Each structure stands twice: as C-alpha cells, then as structure tokens.
Amino acid sequence: MIEIISPSRLPRAREAGALVGDILHTARTRCTVGTNLLEIDGWARSMIEDAGATSCYVDYAPSFGRGPFGHHICTSVNDAVLHGLPSDRTVADGDLVTLDLAVSLGGVVADAAVSFVVGSPRPEDLALIDTTERALAAGIAAAVPGNRLGDVSHAIGTVLTGDGYPVNTEFGGHGVGSTMHQDPHVANTGRPGRGYALRPGLLLALEPWVMVGTDRLVTDADGWTLRSATGSLTAHSEHTVAVTQDGVEVLTLPPHLRG
Incomplete structure (x- = not known):
C-alpha cells in the first residue's frame, strides 16, 4: 500500500527529517x-x-537480514554499501564511510544516508561520491507532482550509468510514512513516463548507490552488511523528500543547508 500523508502531518515529517x-x-x-x-x-x-x-533499525528484522539489527545506525566502510552493522572497528585514514539512518518522530519516518572520506581522500573516491550526490539531485528534481516513478528512476540512472557505473536493482529507494520501508519501490534506473503518478503527500526516500565495476552484492557473515562482490569501493547518498502541491521538498538536509 502507498501511504499519502495529510497536510497536517507534513510539519511532523519536517521535524523527523531535520x-x-x-x-x-x-x-x-x-x-x-x-x-x-x-x-x-x-x-x-x-x-x-x-x-x-x-531508530527504525533497532528492531528491524526483514526476511533478507539476520535480525533484529540491534543498532541505531548503519555504518558501512569502503566496499560495504548497505546495512553496515556497527562493529568494533576503527576508521583509518582514507576510509570511505557511509552512514544510513532512519528515525521515527511524531509518528512519521525520515531516512537519509551520506558517504564521505575520513582523513586524506583520493580523487577517484570523491568522484564516486559525487556521482551518487548528482544522481540524488537529479532524482529529487524529477520528484514533482504529475511526473511518474519512472521519471525519477530514469533521472537517477542516467547520471549513474553516464558516469560508467553499473546499477544494482535489488535495493533502491522506497516510500516512507508511518513506517520505514513502504511501497512504492524506487529503482535506481528506469523508463520515463512509467509507473505510479506522483501526488502531493507522498514521501519518498531516494537513494542512489553504486559499486565500482560491478552490480553484484555479497553478504557478510554478520548476516547484514552488504558489500561489493569484487571488493571495490562503494558510495551511497539518500534524502527523504515530500511531494507537495508546489513541487518537491527535501526533508533531511543538514542544518547548514536548511533555509
């Protein structure tokens, strides 16, 4: 089921996103x-x-994980890209870290992720992150009333494939609302003009992610952490957005980017 929030719940969504x-x-x-x-x-x-x-992750126990997750945030490093289970590991100079967080506040969920390099970055690492951030921006620009999900997926995928990265379609964006993972699924590639018509009140977590040179994932022994099958670097960017009467509003911006 696709959940459409009422205008009275949008301020709560903004609070959760903030x-x-x-x-x-x-x-x-x-x-x-x-x-x-x-x-x-x-x-x-x-x-x-x-x-x-x-946190939406503490009790998170989907069929593909070894649940419950038992932690509050996902921490993925280097070749890990999704559902990184926090462990007793220290971050080294040059590590590419992805943090993914979903919380529920006031009955509404917001979900976002950010990738960054700790210490001394390499140009190719920054380029990888930049690709996911530009793909996210393209997806957000397409998430306006009257467009369709395929328009959003196509906008994301055009950036990812245009930069030479293969796209995995097992995991992508999704609806949010009173729970973390809802319909509709938002693939990171798609055909324009296809799929669900976007309407005001729809909340979407858009999350382009890529792996260098492969689209195949493997799962760690912890049952959660998803890594590049080849050990290559990965990156993941995500925002929760609200489709509004006037267009689209990004709910999960960091404080220095909020108006």
Missing part, C-alpha cells in the same frame, strides 16, 4: 581517523533518545 539531517551531520563531523564504529552508533542513539524519537 533530526535525521542533524544526526548525520554531527556524526560526519565527529568521525575522524581512529573513531570506532560503535562510537558512531552511540552518538546516534544519544541524539535520537534526547529528541524523543526512535
């Missing part, structure tokens, strides 16, 4: 060489609890 943006920004700022992934999980837990919110 919290996600704040937590990800804070964790990114604090994360330095030597930071432990469990520290990041602790920071997220503290900020979520202080806000009176709940």
Whole structure:
C-alpha cells in the first residue's frame, strides 16, 4: 500500500527529517581517523533518545537480514554499501564511510544516508561520491507532482550509468510514512513516463548507490552488511523528500543547508 500523508502531518515529517539531517551531520563531523564504529552508533542513539524519537533499525528484522539489527545506525566502510552493522572497528585514514539512518518522530519516518572520506581522500573516491550526490539531485528534481516513478528512476540512472557505473536493482529507494520501508519501490534506473503518478503527500526516500565495476552484492557473515562482490569501493547518498502541491521538498538536509 502507498501511504499519502495529510497536510497536517507534513510539519511532523519536517521535524523527523531535520533530526535525521542533524544526526548525520554531527556524526560526519565527529568521525575522524581512529573513531570506532560503535562510537558512531552511540552518538546516534544519544541524539535520537534526547529528541524523543526512535531508530527504525533497532528492531528491524526483514526476511533478507539476520535480525533484529540491534543498532541505531548503519555504518558501512569502503566496499560495504548497505546495512553496515556497527562493529568494533576503527576508521583509518582514507576510509570511505557511509552512514544510513532512519528515525521515527511524531509518528512519521525520515531516512537519509551520506558517504564521505575520513582523513586524506583520493580523487577517484570523491568522484564516486559525487556521482551518487548528482544522481540524488537529479532524482529529487524529477520528484514533482504529475511526473511518474519512472521519471525519477530514469533521472537517477542516467547520471549513474553516464558516469560508467553499473546499477544494482535489488535495493533502491522506497516510500516512507508511518513506517520505514513502504511501497512504492524506487529503482535506481528506469523508463520515463512509467509507473505510479506522483501526488502531493507522498514521501519518498531516494537513494542512489553504486559499486565500482560491478552490480553484484555479497553478504557478510554478520548476516547484514552488504558489500561489493569484487571488493571495490562503494558510495551511497539518500534524502527523504515530500511531494507537495508546489513541487518537491527535501526533508533531511543538514542544518547548514536548511533555509
């Protein structure tokens, strides 16, 4: 079922989105060489609890995982790209880190992810992240009333494939609302003019992600962390957006980018 929120719930969605943006920004700022992934999980837990919110990941137990997840944020490093289970690992200079967070506040969920390099970045790592960020921006620009899901997927996929990255279609964006993962599925490639017609009140988590040289994933022994099958680097960018009467509103911006 596709959930359409009422105009009265949009302020709650904005609050949830702002919290996600704040937590990800804070964790990114604090994360330095030597930071432990469990520290990041602790920071997220503290900020979520202080806000009176709940993490959507603690009790998350889908069919593809070895649940429940049991942590508050996903922490993926280098060749890991999705559902990175926080572990007793410290971040090294040059590591490419992805943080993915979904919280529920006031009965509405917001979901976002950010990739960044800790310490000294390589140009090719920054280019990989830039591709996902530009693909996300293209998807957001297409998520307006009257367009269709295929328009969003096509906009994302055009950037990803145009930069030479293969696209995995097992995991992509999705609807959010009162729960974290809802219909519709938003693939990271698609045909324009096809699929569900976007309408005001629809909340979408758009999340382009790529792996260098492959579209195939493998699962860690922890039952959760998804990695590039070839050990290549990965990146993942995500925002929750609201389709509105006037266009589209990004709900999960970091504090310095909010108006």
